[in-house]
Amino acid sequence: MFYRSELIGGQAWESRAMRNLERKIIGLSVLAGLFFWVMDAVLDYFFKFPDEDFISLLLFDAPYHDFIIRPFVVMVFITTGLIIAKVVTISKIAEARYQTLFDNMEEGVFVFPFGAEELGARFSDVNATACRKWGYSREELLQLSPEKLVLLDELPEIPLVWEKFKVDQHILFETILVTKGGARIPVEINAHKVQLDDQPHVLAIVRDITERKQRREEIRRLASFPQLDPNPILEVDTSGRITYYNLAAQETLKRLGVEEMEAFLPKDLPEILRAAQKGDVTQFHREKAIGGALFEEFIHFVPLYNVMRLHPADITVRRQAENDLRRSEQQLRVLTSRLFTIQETERRRISGELHDELGQALLYLKLQMGAAGAKLRKDQTALKKNCEGLIQYLDGIIENVRRLSRDLSPTVLEEMGLPSAMKYWLEEFGKYYNVKKIDVDIERIDDLFSPRVQLNIYRIFQECLTNIGKHSQATQISLAVRKQDGRVAFTIHDNGQGFEVSTASARKSSTKGIGLATMAERVRMVGGILEIHSNKGMGTQITFTIPTDVRRKPEDALKDDSEDPPLQNSLG
Known part of the structure; x- marks a missing residue:
């Protein structure tokens, strides 16, 4: 079709090939009309009017009615030529469009005779897509037969498919075709029996299904996940009927000696289904005991399929480990509480010995040194100065x-109360460490805590000051105590060198010291929250918040199953 490319653009009637074809047909019809005109004049001259002049007969005709008939016949010839030209043009355009569609189909199209040779008959037509996908030229494919593209040796079902096609005259099946380069392409063949040129042919539309098979394999692979999952998976429809369960569910029940798969279903399944269908909640969490084992069930509703999916997980071992860990933590907390109690007792004993024994001994030594100095002669000035120096040194000791003694024993707390004791120690700390500025803002909290809690707060505050003195090198310290909704927040801030909280928390217990750990444990014992905000060069802020209703002893507080008060370490 030499004019096909000109027809594709929608300008078929203006193409040169079409115009030339139309002109030829119209020209032939005009010549046929003129030939009829001349032959009619010749016949009139020789057989009807031999006495008339031939030119007159040719030009004017005679009798009169022939003058009308001859032009009419000529016009019929010309009109017929125009009609034939249009019909031929339309036919050519249709043929060109068909060929264009045929060649530009996404699927390969093969046509071959349906006859005695069966699959050995050569192709009678193929489209451009078939040539491109299978790597042949059109001429090469027209020299081949279907059996050359199909692996008959490896695909024994092809003859059976062909026999079925003979009966049904239509078939849709999947197979493998081989390209010119030897590549194997999975295809879907949609074959029909058609009549072309009054002969039976097979029209086979061949679609490359490589991507489809890959997607199918991917779906099959994904579908195998539930079956291969080591944990049970079940699917339940809206009526509560189990529609699917994987192998793990079956094996789990067998291991537990339970026969009914419904054992996995929670008791409140109807309520769960109603809530899910209303759209109020789509995910649920339950714990269920089955055959002596404990399962944690995650249930979610899938609106697309209108089903519930259950994912039970055996948490028997984990729960036992959690209970063991909880008991160990409780025992550790009791031991810690007792350790702090013993520590306080020992501190009081050491404080008393320092005050009563060492303090008295030093005072006696000071008095003896004073008495010895008073007995010296006036000319023994050097010895007198030495005695005076030793007395001053003893005063410092x-x-x-x-x-x-005061540090070890909470005498200041017992005599002055918590707020005054905190102010006192802050002032003493400022004098000892040469702190230039101290800000104190304490609300009235004397009657909010029991003596046990006050002692813990006092020790936490002491530990904060100890850490500031050892590491901070601060010149400014502020203390703020605020009541807030059943709690009291204690905030100590300094402008020292600061530290990285995350780094300090990550250190091994053998290298990070016990200061922060002791503070955290004391805060936890009274049900509080500890927060530390610090950065290098930015100072440190320590806030511990204590509830005002902590009245129980630590041992009593450990008997319930409540969660631990959190310890929060944050970077400022």
């Missing part, structure tokens, strides 16, 4: 012993 005595003062340090008294401070250590």
